[in-house]
Amino acid sequence: MPKGDKPTSFDIAYMAGVSQATVSRALRNSPLVSKETRIKVQSVARQLNYKVDKNAANLRSQQTRTLALLLFEDPTSDDSLINPFFLAMLGNITRAAARNGYDLLVSFQQLSEDWHGEYEVSSRADGMILLGYGDYVSYAEKLAHLAEANAHFIIWGPMVEDQPGHSLGCDNVQGCYDASRHLLDLGHRRIAFIGGASEHCPEFLLRYQGYSKALTEAGTPVDKELQVDADNQEISGYQAAQQLLEDGREFSAVVCASDLMAIGAIKAFKENGKQVPGDVAVVGFDDIPAASYMNPPLTTVHQDTNLAGKLLVENLIKLIEGEAVESSLLAPSLVIRESCASET
Amino acid sequence: MPKGDKPTSFDIAYMAGVSQATVSRALRNSPLVSKETRIKVQSVARQLNYKVDKNAANLRSQQTRTLALLLFEDPTSDDSLINPFFLAMLGNITRAAARNGYDLLVSFQQLSEDWHGEYEVSSRADGMILLGYGDYVSYAEKLAHLAEANAHFIIWGPMVEDQPGHSLGCDNVQGCYDASRHLLDLGHRRIAFIGGASEHCPEFLLRYQGYSKALTEAGTPVDKELQVDADNQEISGYQAAQQLLEDGREFSAVVCASDLMAIGAIKAFKENGKQVPGDVAVVGFDDIPAASYMNPPLTTVHQDTNLAGKLLVENLIKLIEGEAVESSLLAPSLVIRESCASET
DNA sequence: GATAAGCGTGCAAACGTTTGGCCTTTTGCC
DNA sequence: GGCAAAAGGCCAAACGTTTGCACGCTTATC
Numbered sequence: 001m002p003k004g005d006k007p008t009s010f011d012i013a014y015m016a017g018v019s020q021a022t023v024s025r026a027l028r029n030s031p032l033v034s035k036e037t038r039i040k041v042q043s044v045a046r047q048l049n050y051k052v053d054k055n056a057a058n059l060r061s062q063q064t065r066t067l068a069l070l071l072f073e074d075p076t077s078d079d080s081l082i083n084p085f086f087l088a089m090l091g092n093i094t095r096a097a098a099r100n101g102y103d104l105l106v107s108f109q110q111l112s113e114d115w116h117g118e119y120e121v122s123s124r125a126d127g128m129i130l131l132g133y134g135d136y137v138s139y140a141e142k143l144a145h146l147a148e149a150n151a152h153f154i155i156w157g158p159m160v161e162d163q164p165g166h167s168l169g170c171d172n173v174q175g176c177y178d179a180s181r182h183l184l185d186l187g188h189r190r191i192a193f194i195g196g197a198s199e200h201c202p203e204f205l206l207r208y209q210g211y212s213k214a215l216t217e218a219g220t221p222v223d224k225e226l227q228v229d230a231d232n233q234e235i236s237g238y239q240a241a242q243q244l245l246e247d248g249r250e251f252s253a254v255v256c257a258s259d260l261m262a263i264g265a266i267k268a269f270k271e272n273g274k275q276v277p278g279d280v281a282v283v284g285f286d287d288i289p290a291a292s293y294m295n296p297p298l299t300t301v302h303q304d305t306n307l308a309g310k311l312l313v314e315n316l317i318k319l320i321e322g323e324a325v326e327s328s329l330l331a332p333s334l335v336i337r338e339s340c341a342s343e344t
Numbered sequence: 345m346p347k348g349d350k351p352t353s354f355d356i357a358y359m360a361g362v363s364q365a366t367v368s369r370a371l372r373n374s375p376l377v378s379k380e381t382r383i384k385v386q387s388v389a390r391q392l393n394y395k396v397d398k399n400a401a402n403l404r405s406q407q408t409r410t411l412a413l414l415l416f417e418d419p420t421s422d423d424s425l426i427n428p429f430f431l432a433m434l435g436n437i438t439r440a441a442a443r444n445g446y447d448l449l450v451s452f453q454q455l456s457e458d459w460h461g462e463y464e465v466s467s468r469a470d471g472m473i474l475l476g477y478g479d480y481v482s483y484a485e486k487l488a489h490l491a492e493a494n495a496h497f498i499i500w501g502p503m504v505e506d507q508p509g510h511s512l513g514c515d516n517v518q519g520c521y522d523a524s525r526h527l528l529d530l531g532h533r534r535i536a537f538i539g540g541a542s543e544h545c546p547e548f549l550l551r552y553q554g555y556s557k558a559l560t561e562a563g564t565p566v567d568k569e570l571q572v573d574a575d576n577q578e579i580s581g582y583q584a585a586q587q588l589l590e591d592g593r594e595f596s597a598v599v600c601a602s603d604l605m606a607i608g609a610i611k612a613f614k615e616n617g618k619q620v621p622g623d624v625a626v627v628g629f630d631d632i633p634a635a636s637y638m639n640p641p642l643t644t645v646h647q648d649t650n651l652a653g654k655l656l657v658e659n660l661i662k663l664i665e666g667e668a669v670e671s672s673l674l675a676p677s678l679v680i681r682e683s684c685a686s687e688t
Numbered sequence: 689g690a691t692a693a694g695c696g697t698g699c700a701a702a703c704g705t706t707t708g709g710c711c712t713t714t715t716g717c718c
Numbered sequence: 719g720g721c722a723a724a725a726g727g728c729c730a731a732a733c734g735t736t737t738g739c740a741c742g743c744t745t746a747t748c
Binding site: 352353354364397398399400401402403404405 | 703704705706707
């Protein structure tokens with residue numbers, strides 16, 4: 001082995017006085033080699049600071065022990081900022097992957113991009129996790145391609161009808177139902193909803209359904225006038241709240257389809273001299289880190305990103321290993337802080 | 345090509361009526377193949393949905409076009425929460441890597457871990473980025489090993505004496521100097537400092553230096569009584585503030601070595617009936633997302649994570665390509681919000 | 689004292705690329 | 719028309735593993 005070059009298994013073999021094949025087996029603790037040999041080989045390997053070449057190993061064994069995380073960014077969002085909720089997910093997924101002995105390849109995708117992008121990644125990983133506020137409708141075709149190519153993938157998001165592949169999501173309906181229920185229990189009757197009610201984003205649509213359901217059950221009419229579309233950004237929440245205010249619509253509470261929008265909305269209310277929670281109660285969804293630091297601390301629907309990351313990774317690995325996996329929904333929990341007061 | 349199997353370059357070659365070598369060249373737009381052939385090959389490849397096998401390609405060309413991000417977690421920190429500042433860095437690094445055509449492998453490391461961990465990753469990437477609140481002293485040995493093995497790596501953090509490798513960091517001294525200066529300009533004279541002043545974390549030490557420098561320049565004595573150690577967590581900031589309060593030390597302002605600690609400190613002050621900024625002014629460091637949402641919005645030292653991510657990636661790539669790189673420092677900027685008022 | 693069984697190793701063939709070198713055409717030039 | 723040069727393509731050798739198979743050497747069995 002010339003000095004400076006990376007040692008190969010042949011170098012180890014030579015130094016340990018065995019064949020290269022034996023080195024390979026010994027290093028992976030194969031029961032086919034004697035304990036003695038194994039110890040000998042491993043000690044030489046350590047001494048030479050030898051590391052298996054992953055490319056060669058993966059090529060030969062046709063697997064990568066790598067998971068890919070495809071993060072679909074909101075195309076409208078500011079380039080420099082990532083949705084904090086996904087950031088939290090990312091962190092937890094990374095951890096879960098590591099705990100399961102997998103590497104994690106992270107890649108940002110623009111929804112608008114050439115669908116080949118996903119395949120590209122797929123050749124470098126055994127499976128992939130798709131993360132994004134699921135405008136899955138617009139890339140259903142891509143998913144179909146993936147499924148067709150026998151790719152292993154799991155989607156973070158709601159279970160959408162006819163959607164190929166497996167998914168894991170949060171029970172959005174239940175979450176927003178609980179949040180709305182909370183507002184109703186506080187005596188509110190005129191409750192607005194900020195967040196898209198189009199099929200463009202199934203998450204928000206489902207959250208809207210939870211809201212509707214709660215109101216309906218309580219015998220409160222769902223007033224279309226009190227629902228305003230917005231996408232998942234602070235500025236959108238701000239604008240939506242402005243609109244509500246400008247139109248002079250009457251309401252004492254708002255449920256926002258995400259914390260980011262809630263933050264924007266609260267800002268708008270404050271700027272217009274409305275007290276939160278005094279004049280208007282606000283609930284959010286996601287429980288991003290900022291939610292607890294805000295003024296007032298935001299009452300919101302908590303999603304367990306730790307559990308989600310763990311399950312996403314574990315289910316994907318099952319998929320890779322050929323085991324059956326059920327798509328499922330995680331239960332959210334309402335965390336009550338200070339952004340909601342009783343209707344007076 | 346049996347149905348269901350992934351097509352190889354041989355399949356493309358066969359269908360396009362050329363040799364496999366030509367396929368390889370055509371797909372990479374080599375000038376060695378005619379335009380005609382190239383188009384033909386590429387169209388067949390697209391048609392068969394062919395994707396180059398990265399493992400094979402990397403093995404042969406001995407490079408991976410992959411960067412590894414090693415995130416060193418504070419061993420004391422809560423398992424479920426990642427330091428928001430690093431999360432922001434992570435996002436920006438991912439983006440920068442993608443823009444430069446590199447994949448990003450993300451890996452969490454425990455400081456306490458076997459140092460082999462790093463090597464392990466290194467065989468899967470062309471270079472690596474080390475990210476963490478730099479207790480580099482404690483793994484200087486690992487860094488030396490890396491350097492010795494001719495690994496390409498760049499460290500996020502201050503330039504520490506004798507530290508092998510390249511680094512990129514924020515000018516911590518300047519940042520805290522500016523923050524302290526701001527407080528002094530507002531008339532404060534009894535200014536406390538929360539954050540470790542030990543060499544355990546060079547970042548905090550440098551920030552403390554900036555603080556000392558500002559006070560000294562202003563002719564204000566640096567009172568050791570007003571400095572309290574804390575590590576980078578909300579709870580530590582909380583405890584440090586408590587301690588300051590309990591001991592009955594007199595102060596009208598606090599500079600915190602990180603936003604997380606500032607958040608904790610503010611919480612402690614509020615709980616003890618102190619108004620921020622009325623009774624005590626607080627500045628932080630990092631400008632994490634939550635800083636602007638807090639009550640009051642936190643005046644803090646902003647680090648440009650977007651630029652940092654970009655530079656980290658670009659410098660690392662230069663290193664990989666054998667170009668010279670200078671370790672350097674990024675200029676922080678003070679962002680003034682509402683957590684500091686004039687001393688009355 | 690053969691024969692069978694087991695255990696530990698070595699041999700060599702993949703895995704799917706990239707790439708240096710060689711061979712055939714074409715093309716340009718006198 | 720002959721020759722050199724350039725263009726375009728093919729051959730085959732890597733890259734460093736994993737793994738099926740064959741081979742020897744012990745040890746147990748009849």
